[in-house]
Amino acid sequence: MSDSAPILTAAEAAILAKSQTAVKIVPMNKESIKVACSSCNLRELCMPVGLNTEELARVDELVATRRTVKRGISLFHTGEKFTSLYAIRSGFFKTCVTTEDGRDQVTGFQMAGEIIGLDGIVNDHHTCDAIALEDAEVCIMPFDRIEEISREVNALQHHVHKIMSREIVREHGVMLLLGSMRAEERLAAFLLNLVQRLQARGFSKSELILRMTREEIGSYLGMKLETVSRTFSKFSEDGMVEVKQRHIQIRDADALRRIINPQPCH
Amino acid sequence: MSDSAPILTAAEAAILAKSQTAVKIVPMNKESIKVACSSCNLRELCMPVGLNTEELARVDELVATRRTVKRGISLFHTGEKFTSLYAIRSGFFKTCVTTEDGRDQVTGFQMAGEIIGLDGIVNDHHTCDAIALEDAEVCIMPFDRIEEISREVNALQHHVHKIMSREIVREHGVMLLLGSMRAEERLAAFLLNLVQRLQARGFSKSELILRMTREEIGSYLGMKLETVSRTFSKFSEDGMVEVKQRHIQIRDADALRRIINPQPCH
DNA sequence: CGCCGCATTGACGTTCGTCAAGTCTAGTGG
DNA sequence: CCACTAGACTTGACGAACGTCAATGCGGCG
Numbered sequence: 001m002s003d004s005a006p007i008l009t010a011a012e013a014a015i016l017a018k019s020q021t022a023v024k025i026v027p028m029n030k031e032s033i034k035v036a037c038s039s040c041n042l043r044e045l046c047m048p049v050g051l052n053t054e055e056l057a058r059v060d061e062l063v064a065t066r067r068t069v070k071r072g073i074s075l076f077h078t079g080e081k082f083t084s085l086y087a088i089r090s091g092f093f094k095t096c097v098t099t100e101d102g103r104d105q106v107t108g109f110q111m112a113g114e115i116i117g118l119d120g121i122v123n124d125h126h127t128c129d130a131i132a133l134e135d136a137e138v139c140i141m142p143f144d145r146i147e148e149i150s151r152e153v154n155a156l157q158h159h160v161h162k163i164m165s166r167e168i169v170r171e172h173g174v175m176l177l178l179g180s181m182r183a184e185e186r187l188a189a190f191l192l193n194l195v196q197r198l199q200a201r202g203f204s205k206s207e208l209i210l211r212m213t214r215e216e217i218g219s220y221l222g223m224k225l226e227t228v229s230r231t232f233s234k235f236s237e238d239g240m241v242e243v244k245q246r247h248i249q250i251r252d253a254d255a256l257r258r259i260i261n262p263q264p265c266h
Numbered sequence: 267m268s269d270s271a272p273i274l275t276a277a278e279a280a281i282l283a284k285s286q287t288a289v290k291i292v293p294m295n296k297e298s299i300k301v302a303c304s305s306c307n308l309r310e311l312c313m314p315v316g317l318n319t320e321e322l323a324r325v326d327e328l329v330a331t332r333r334t335v336k337r338g339i340s341l342f343h344t345g346e347k348f349t350s351l352y353a354i355r356s357g358f359f360k361t362c363v364t365t366e367d368g369r370d371q372v373t374g375f376q377m378a379g380e381i382i383g384l385d386g387i388v389n390d391h392h393t394c395d396a397i398a399l400e401d402a403e404v405c406i407m408p409f410d411r412i413e414e415i416s417r418e419v420n421a422l423q424h425h426v427h428k429i430m431s432r433e434i435v436r437e438h439g440v441m442l443l444l445g446s447m448r449a450e451e452r453l454a455a456f457l458l459n460l461v462q463r464l465q466a467r468g469f470s471k472s473e474l475i476l477r478m479t480r481e482e483i484g485s486y487l488g489m490k491l492e493t494v495s496r497t498f499s500k501f502s503e504d505g506m507v508e509v510k511q512r513h514i515q516i517r518d519a520d521a522l523r524r525i526i527n528p529q530p531c532h
Numbered sequence: 533c534g535c536c537g538c539a540t541t542g543a544c545g546t547t548c549g550t551c552a553a554g555t556c557t558a559g560t561g562g
Numbered sequence: 563c564c565a566c567t568a569g570a571c572t573t574g575a576c577g578a579a580c581g582t583c584a585a586t587g588c589g590g591c592g
Contacts (some may be wrong), residue, residue, distance in 0.1 A: 034297065097438050101527050105442040119438065121431035128438060151417045158413065162429040165387035170365050171437035172385065172394060176371040177486035178444035183548070214571065222445035224549055229572055245557075245571070261367050316541070451578070480539065490581055495540055511589075 014110020016044045027057060036060045036140065036148060045089050045113030045200065047141070058153050063087070063139040075116070075130040075138060082120025084142045088112050092211040092227070096219070097128045106220040109133075109212060111195075112201060115163050117143075126169050133211040165205075178222045181260070187220040188259040191241070206253070208244040268385060276341050281305040281455075282503050301405065302326045311379030311466065313407070324419050325438070328412060329353070329405040329423020333476075341396040343380070350388025350408045358477040363394045370487040371523050374436070375399075375478060378467055381429050383409075385402050399477040448527070451507045453497045454525040457507070461516060472519070476512040 020229070037048045038056040048059050057239040067073050067090065078098060092111050098104040107128060110116050121143065150157035177186050191208075199205040210217070214225040214232075228230060235241045240256055244247040250256070303314045304322040314325050330471050332355065335341050341352060344364060354368060364370040374473070376382050386392040387409065416423035443452050458476075465471040480491040480498075487494070499508045505520055508515040516522070 089318075097442050099442065099527070101443070103446050105445045107438050107441050119435050122428045122435055125448065127435050147420070147427070151420070154413070156415070157417065161413070161426075161430070162388045164434065165384055165429070167434050168430065168437065169385050169388055169393050170375050171434065171441065174441055175373050175437065175444060176363050176365065176369070176440060179371045179485065180369050190404075208293055213569090219445065225571080226550080226573085227548060230548095233572075261365065479537090491539080492541085492582080493580060495582095499540075 010256075014187050035063050035066055037139075037251060039065065040089070042087075042089065042113045047115070047156075047159065049159065051159070052154075055155050057149065057154050058149055059156060062141045064142050064145070064148060065140050067138055067140055069130055069132040069136045069138065071136075073132055073134065075136075076120070076126045077129050078126055080120075080126045082124050082126055082143070084119065084129075084140045085117040085146065086138040086202045088114050088116065088135040088151065089139055091138075092133045093130050093136065094133055094212060094216060094220075094254060095128045095130050099266065104219065106216055107173075109220065118164055118167055133216075164193055174220075183221075183223050183227050183231050184234065185260050186223065186255040187217075187235070190217065190221055192253065192256055192260075196254075208248050208250075210248060267379065270455045301329050301332055303329065303405075304400045306355070308353075308355065308379045313381070313422075313425065315425065317419075317425070321419050321421050324415055325422060328407045328415060330408050330411070331406050333404055333406055335398040335402045335404065337398055337400050337402075339398055341402075342386070344392055346386075348383065348390050348392055348409070349473045350406045351381055351383040351412060352396075352404040352406060353383065354380050354403055355403040356402075359396050359402065360399055360478060360482060360486075361394045361396045370485065372478075372482055374397075375486065377463060378433065384430055384433055399482075403420050424482045440486075448488075449493050449497050450490050450500065452528050453483075453491065453494065453501070454522040456483065456487055456528075457514065458519065458522055461519075474514050474516075476514060 037043055037046070037052075037059050040046065040048075043049070043056075047062065049055055051059060064084070067075075067086075069091065074262065075093065076082075088110055089113055092109065093116060094106050095108050095110065095116060096104050096106045110130075116138075117126070119128050146160060148155075150160055160195050177189055194210075195205055195208055198208055212220075214228045218225045218228045223231075232241070232243045235256075236243045238255070240250070240252045242251060303309055303312070303325050304319075306312065306314075309315070309322075310354060313328065314322055317325060330350070333341075333352075335357065341359065342348075347429055353505075354376055356378055358375065360372050361374050361376065361382060362370050362372045376396075382391070382396050382404075387396050387436070392473045412422075412426060416426055443455055447455065460476075461474055464474055478486075480494045484491045486495045498507070501522075502509045506516070506518045508517060
């Protein structure tokens, strides 16, 4: 890992300057809280899913260190050398790709237990930015170590393949959404997806706080922030959701589902 | 593999009824042409990329059998049990996902040397259809065998990871396209991408024959077939391409590139 | 030779983007 | 503690891009 002092953009430096503490690397030693997948409360969601005790012991070697990432700061940038995958322990991220002419597209929002960095494997460099939308903590898993342990622990090998396959399938869903849904359908699908993932993490299935701006939602869903806002207002008028800025209450999840899949009339 | 008689849809059965020969499984034996990655003319593009002679010998064990797929027939369907990845030896495929209410979205077009089936790993069942757009032949690589050999051949392990990562990155690009480009930009990007991949396979960099309909292009690019057609006509009027049905001649590739990345005025 | 699927083109309508004005809220500093 | 401000959000009016519907043309296959 040598010295992995994070490279900062000007914007990030400004954010950091205002913030109390700098990005800090938490080394894995006796002083810090124990970094072990086997005792992590996310083990049913994250890397160790479906492993037995013995396999778990090996996977504990995966996480080299942890790192905290302040809101607005990037975990990695486009072009940065790829070394590791990151498991999100807490917090919320967005990933986005950027074109030369300045357009950018949010490719996903990630929450606790999800793995980011997979884009970097193919060319040894990251091809997107990962930016924390709230203060976050990630487990750093050096990829060469993942490959090494995968060779010995079949269940881990298969799990890594599954994680990558899951990301591919997720993106198929986003392509479907972007390619053939209208604004209301997109936003309904987005809300249902978010709330479903939050529920899997023990949160309410009807209440959520958006960690991203209307513009970021719009970028992800291929629409403008005004359209996102108008669509929220429409849902609100129709009594399907209650919207108070970023605080969302889902009043009628079935109605949202019907927007996406209009039920057959017969 | 037990008996892998392909499951046919009614539409496919109709196509097959018209076609001379049924889908046939080519067993790997002395009679059939040798099935060996090491002597395949696609080895610089496909699975064996970057392996040394010894590693190549191991990879030769990967391909169990080959299979021919007639135009219009699917290699696998949504919901079908996942067993193998497929390397395209010849021909052209599309993959598409379908919603309950009948909408479908083409998620990609694949040509010789590319790998399909990655979507099936996560749930042990395929989540999209792969349909041949022209008569094709694929190498069947049972996934458990891929995992087995990956454990012993590090270069193969890493290559598999790269293939999956490449697919993730490709899909990021499609999301960018669908989320923030206009019709002309989408079609220009599509043409440039196709021609670039064809060129890597030794075809002309200015001439190509589309294997898919306007509707399939439209589905992939998130626009209607009429818009695809109109945009082709516009490119043609502007002298950038010559369009004769599915035969496309690229007259000014730079102009196409400028559509996507309008060059700065200074 | 005729049919059928695919492609093209035109006229018109809808959805969403653009531009602009105004409101709300959290965070800052006095 | 409160006023101020910047950024985020909402809402309206208007227009452009693209979808829809429909008529017509073309080319490959039986």
